[in-house]
Amino acid sequence: MPVQAAGKARPLSERVYESICNDIIKGVIAPGAPLIQEQLAEEYSVSRTPVREALNRLVHEGLATLTPGAGYAATTLTRSEVEEVYEVRKALEIMAIKQFEANYSSLELARLEFLIAEGSACKDAEELFKATRAFHLALAAPASNSFLLKTLQVVWDNPVQRLISHSYQVDEDKLERVAEAHSKIVAAAREGDADALIPLLDTCHEKDQ
Template identity: 45%
Template sequence: MAAIPNDVRPLSVRVHEQLSADIISGVIKPGSALAQEGVASQYGVSRTPVRDALTQLTLEGLTTLVPGKGYIVNQLDEREIENVFEVRYALESLAVRNAIGSYTPQQLVRLGGLIDETEIVDPEDGDELFRLGRAFHLALVEPAANDYLRGVITSIWNHPIQHRITLTYRQGPDHQAKVIHDHRSILQALKDQDPARAVEVLAHCHDVKDPNRYEHIG
């Protein structure tokens, strides 16, 4: 486990951030037991901020409190991934339909720039691929007039489960090429003001049953 960041934020927030990062990155493996005393000792903090952090992780779906065993790091199963992508697709497709015709030249250039960046990233760099994917999809829905819709989509992308999906699976150059192709197709549909085509391609970005989409690590 990494050390707790030393900054002005409340200790419970920093402990939660580090625990979440260690779970998402796989440093703390699925099925691991997280006892308050043990975590507090490893991080060099008291039990109180650890208890608060573990409670928050449970609310976020990263851990489960099991009587007699403490907090257990949850497995990330295929159904959970499908649920996340199903909701994201429904909301993002609605936002794209809402936004078609409202994209400025600057916004279209921004989307193209994010695709170009994705093209040169190391295909094994999960953190950078997640950052660029998140940035593209949030830029994609930015022109939607519904503030609440955009806010919900942002909250999904900010949820630790979304980040964990990216880092739990090795995506590789084939998947990277597919993402780039899909994103360029979406961008062209936006330029053509073709919402049906944009939403059709967007569906491929959320197709977790595509056998080429994920390869389990290990």
């Protein structure tokens, strides 16, 4: 499909990148599928140059691979790669929570409760990803280390996070599991008990998948 004309002021390679990125994340381009520059250029009605630039960015971000002699392909995430992403994200969250000893204000707790309700009303994987992202960033938000918080946000904004979320089916059972895990975290947060809250992150990451 042609790249949409919206946002014409942005570089064409940026718009091509977003189109290919979304197609990989949503499964329009299957895991492991070859990403052939000529075919993509024809499909998106652009030249090969912005396609090549977009593919190189996707390789850098982990959504595509480049094999000498074989070319580009959409990433096929392994279980160990998924676990590596969660391991880094969890470590950053723990660092943030320990910094303020899980001492949340009433307003911060209300924000977390609101995000749980918002997540429970999600209709698809993209909505659930956004709600889950917002919950976990709010969980770490009281930390005073701005660099830590920015790094955590960068991890969440890596498109591989969206790819992981879209690889799991979203149904009522899924939404209930996520809400339950998040509710247990907020209960520990209300007690200001970092020692009780932090172990819950392991279960939470499992439910978020």
